[in-house]
């Protein structure tokens with residue numbers, strides 16, 4: 575595997591899940607693979623889980639790890655070519671990326687959507703430059719349009735808990751005070767369809783996701799209807815995708831918060847969220863603390879999804 579940014583990079587999902595479960599039972603069985611190899615993790619945005627789980631996965635494989643928070647101590651980076659750099663940005667991405675590449679063997683990048691230019695975001699303007707100019711295998715630690723390490727961990731978690739061959743999986747929008755990217759729901763919809771589940775996406779009017787990511791899922795605008803007979807409920811906020819509202823908050827409707835009453839409409843569904851989550855905005859305390867909540871094992875599986883991805887990159891040999 576030379577890059578990991580999309581579901582298509584992982585190949586057959588059932589094989590990837592099998593490998594994940596094997597790795598989970600034998601985390602330290604591949605310690606020789608990463609010997610004298612260095613992972614560089616570049617964060618343009620905050621993180622708790624991705625930072626810890628990916629670093630842990632790399633250590634399980636015997637790798638060295640360097641973490642750079644671009645906004646804390648590095649030079650401010652210009653991303654536009656052709657700009658006269660007489661403002662506050664001291665360095666251009668076009669130099670910074672190959673320099674970063676020279677100090678490592680694998681690069682992980684976290685770079686959220688700007689939510690200002692849909693074209694730049696959906697062309698993955700930052701991530702694609704890392705792929706083009708670093709000379710090293712690059713993987714997404716959540717970029718503008720996707721969060722594949724999260725979706726892979728979500729699939730592993732569903733596979734561990736499902737009791738039907740084809741569970742009904744509902745991705746529901748929920749309110750949030752700040753505008754958030756579409757990356758997590760895009761990847762979740764795409765990966766769960768690829769896994770062969772019965773996928774329903776529920777969101778208010780105006781919040782439909784890019785149909786390239788929801789292809790194969792049923793999109794509805796009535797949350798109660800979607801929740802009926804659900805086996806898994808995955809809550810997430812996202813900002814609008816459709817123009818003219820791209821990146822905007824169109825609704826804060828509290829009737830979309832996932833409550834115990836909402837969960838009672840399901841077939842005793844499990845509750846999932848990628849975290850971080852705002853309690854009593856996205857989901858109530860009783861649901862997230864309840865016996866059907868998977869948020870903690872789901873987060874723990876981030877170590878496993880990251881380890882499979884790094885393992886495959888290391889196994890494929892590097893430039």
Ligand code: AN0
Pocket residue numbers: 716754755757758848849850
């Ligand atoms: C981010 C998002 O919604 O994409 C990261 C989630 C993993 N969430 C926040 O910024 C709160």
Ligand code: CP
Pocket residue numbers: 620621622623624625716724848849850
């Ligand atoms: N789920 C997730 O990616 O969390 P962090 O933003 O804390 O890394």
